[in-house]
Amino acid sequence: MIELENVSKIYGSGDAAVHALSGVDLHIPQGRIHGVIGLSGAGKSTLIRCVNLLERPSSGRVTVNGQEMTRLSGPALNRARHRIGMIFQHFNLLTTRTVFANVALPLELMGYKRGVIKERVAPLLKLVGLDDKAGQFPAQLSGGQKQRVAIARALASEPAVLLCDEATSALDPQTTGSILELLRKINRDLGITILLITHEMEVVKSICHRVSLISDGQLVEDAEVGDFFTSP
Numbered sequence: 001m002i003e004l005e006n007v008s009k010i011y012g013s014g015d016a017a018v019h020a021l022s023g024v025d026l027h028i029p030q031g032r033i034h035g036v037i038g039l040s041g042a043g044k045s046t047l048i049r050c051v052n053l054l055e056r057p058s059s060g061r062v063t064v065n066g067q068e069m070t071r072l073s074g075p076a077l078n079r080a081r082h083r084i085g086m087i088f089q090h091f092n093l094l095t096t097r098t099v100f101a102n103v104a105l106p107l108e109l110m111g112y113k114r115g116v117i118k119e120r121v122a123p124l125l126k127l128v129g130l131d132d133k134a135g136q137f138p139a140q141l142s143g144g145q146k147q148r149v150a151i152a153r154a155l156a157s158e159p160a161v162l163l164c165d166e167a168t169s170a171l172d173p174q175t176t177g178s179i180l181e182l183l184r185k186i187n188r189d190l191g192i193t194i195l196l197i198t199h200e201m202e203v204v205k206s207i208c209h210r211v212s213l214i215s216d217g218q219l220v221e222d223a224e225v226g227d228f229f230t231s232p
């Protein structure tokens with residue numbers, strides 16, 4: 001479950017202030033795939049980064065899995081973030097680590113022992129279809145394979161929620177299709193709630209249950225995908 005209540009974000013101050021988000025309300029029930037679509041500069045990145053507090057809202061309240069994120073800081077915030085996975089447009093893999101070691105990283109940071117890590121990473125690599133690539137380095141992989149590694153890494157800490165920041169924008173249409181298929185499977189089989197932001201209508205059409213339109217930092221429409229794309 002993801003809930004934003006009256007969330008605003010202002011970057012800078014005075015004459016240089018940018019109102020990136022203004023009074024955003026959004027409620028996403030557990031198990032849904034929700035898309036936020038909008039033009040470049042509309043506030044999509046800011047919105048998704050306010051969910052796990054990579055950006056701290058200037059005002060308003062963010063609640064994820066029943067926990068009020070905006071009240072947390074320090075170690076408590078870090079623990080809450082383990083229940084929120086995130087993937088990015090440019091994958092953000094560590095180039096000096098193998099596929100296995102990239103996926104293992106969150107588990108290492110959480111203090112798990114090597115044996116436990118091995119037991120957890122193997123099924124994740126299988127889930128994303130990369131069990132034969134464990135020893136490869138990111139530079140040896142295609143874009144789609146890199147995003148699969150990033151997805152496995154995001155799932156390592158067993159999150160209830162997955163945030164996708166333009167996750168298919170760097171991929172060709174065919175690869176985009178296969179990554180969206182994987183996200184759909186993760187939602188369906190693991191029950192993980194997905195919030196994705198994109199500037200691509202096709203992405204929303206193909207996997208989202210519901211969609212919000214963001215413009216100039218405000219949510220201006222919110223509808224079930226079937227209704228959103230039905231012409232009057």
Ligand code: ADP
Nearest residue numbers: 011018020038039040041042043044045046047
């Ligand atoms: P989108 O993801 O839809 O492209 P962003 O959330 O990245 O939109 O940006 C929304 C607005 O906030 C834009 O005007 C952008 O330039 C501005 N912005 C984003 N991040 C920062 C920042 N760290 N400092 C100042 N302005 C920012």
Ligand code: ADP
Nearest residue numbers: 011018041044045046049055088089090165166
């Ligand atoms: P993306 O669309 O993938 O978020 P961007 O190039 O928009 O990539 O942003 C990359 C980083 O730069 C983000 O951390 C964002 O907050 C920051 N950023 C974006 N716009 C601005 C801006 N106008 N001033 C300062 N930082 C910005």
